[in-house]
Amino acid sequence: MADLAPTSVLNDSISNPSSSDTRQIFGSNLKSGKVQPTQLRLLTTSDNCPGLTVKASRESLGITEQHKNNKLERVAETDDRSELFEDMKQRFVDFKKHKYMENLEHYQNLAKCQAPKFMVISCADSRVCPSTILGFQPGEAFVVRNIANLVPPFESGPSETNAALEFSVNFLKIENILVVGHSCCGGIRALMGMDDEVDKSSFIQNWVVVGKDARSWTKAAASKLSFDQQCKHCEKESINRSLLNLLTYPWIEEKVKKGVLAVHGGYYDFVECTFEKWTLDYKEDNLKEKHGRISVKNHLFWS
Structure with missing residues (x-):
C-alpha cells in the first residue's frame, strides 16, 4: 500500500x-x-x-x-511518473494495434454483452494476476480481487466480493467459480499473526478475520510446524473454507446442487511456478456440519 x-x-x-x-x-x-x-x-x-x-x-x-x-x-x-505513464501508453497502443484491431469483431461483440464461463476470486497481490497465470482473455472470466482471496459467508453482510458473486451467478450465469490462493500471501500471514481479539481500527484485521476457521484448523493441525509453514498450510486451508462459505449463499448452493454451477479451488506457488487445481465434490450430507471437511475431486497439479 x-x-x-x-x-x-x-x-x-x-x-x-x-x-x-x-x-x-x-x-x-x-x-x-x-x-x-x-x-x-x-x-x-x-x-x-x-x-x-x-x-x-x-x-x-x-x-x-x-x-x-x-x-x-x-x-x-x-518526470519519473511521466515515464511510467509513457510506458503504460505504449503498452496500450501495442494492445490496440496487435490485439484489439486484429480481433476487432470479437471486441465489438464484447462491447455489446459478456458471457464469461468463469468467475475468479483471487488475491490483490501484484504478483498474482489470474489472466496472466491462467491465460484468460477478455470476456472469459469475471474477476474480483481482494486481500487473501477470501469469500465471506452469506450472513456477514455486503462486500464487493459477494456483490460480484451475486452479479456473476445470477445475472451472467457463470458456470464455474474458481478461488485462487497463492504462496507467500501477506493477508494470510496477517491472519495467522493477529491476536484472538480483532483490532477494530484495522481494516485489514477486520477483513482477514473472515478466514478465522482456516486459522483454527491450521493451529490445530500444524501446531508443531514453524510459523512460515503454518502460513503455507493456511493459504490452502483458507481456499477450502472459502469454498464452504460459497455454499452458504442459497442461490449458489442451489445451482451447485443442480449441477449447473461448479466450485473450484486453485493454488499458485509463484516461488516454484506450480499450480494446483481441485473441484468441490458436493455432497449435501457432508456439509451439514458447519466445520466439516470438504470432499474434492479432479485434483490436478501443473508444473
Missing part, C-alpha cells in the same frame, strides 16, 4: 520550519530540507545597516536555493 504524495512539500516546510521528513513516491525519495528562519540583528549605528541587509540577503538566498533544489527534485519525480 503506497502512501499518497504530499501536494506541496514546499508548503509543508514553511508551515513547519523545524521539521525534516522523507516521503516516498513510486519508490523514490523526496526530501524537504530544514528551513532556517531569517535572523535579523539590529546594530547600534546606521553605518552597519548595510551589514544587516547583507546578512538577511545571504540567509534568504540560502532558503531560496533550498527551495529551488526541492523544486528540482519534485520536477524529477514528476
